[in-house]
Amino acid sequence: MAYQLYRNTTLGNILQESLDELMQSQKTTPQLALQVLLNFDKAIISALAQRVRNRLNFRSSLNTYRFYDNVWTFVLNDVEFREVAELIKADKVKIVACDGKNTGSNTTE
Template sequence: MAYQMYRASTLGKTLQDTIEEFMQWGQIPQSLAYKMLLQYDLSVNKVLPQRAHARVTFKARKLENYRCCDNVWTLILSDVTFCEQNEFLKIDRLKIVSCDGRVGACR
């Protein structure tokens, strides 16, 4: 089973909308829709570590909250500054969700 958090991305939401339309029109059964979303989860979780090479640094004034549940870390930071090649971006609040990316690590 792969993490499903990437379904909240623009690509994931668009896929879900398209699948819902196909189901409403009777073009695909619900079982196929489920399999398609599962395949999306597996593919994204497999490909991202191989293809995502961008690096960015950030610094936060304060760690507001942190927790770990089922091997998933959630961090809430405030007054965050991102830096990438001498370009800076400041935001008030940032939520980071971090999961174990090793193959077979998720339950």
């Protein structure tokens, strides 16, 4: 389930559209398309774990939070993001966080 978060990115959407076109023209099977998506998910998670090293601090007031089906959702107000000397402010931010340790399962919900 956590894998599917990356499919909503621009790259993930384009990949899904390309696979849909290939299936409609019968140049690939649905099973192969699903396998390609699962490999995409694993590659994105691996790349983020190995290549992203930046740290970001933020300060805000918590509006609401929720924990459901191993997914945390936080809504923050008056947020200040700080990276070294750069400061970015936002009125409202929504953070959705999944448990990355359960990424070994092949759920396709």
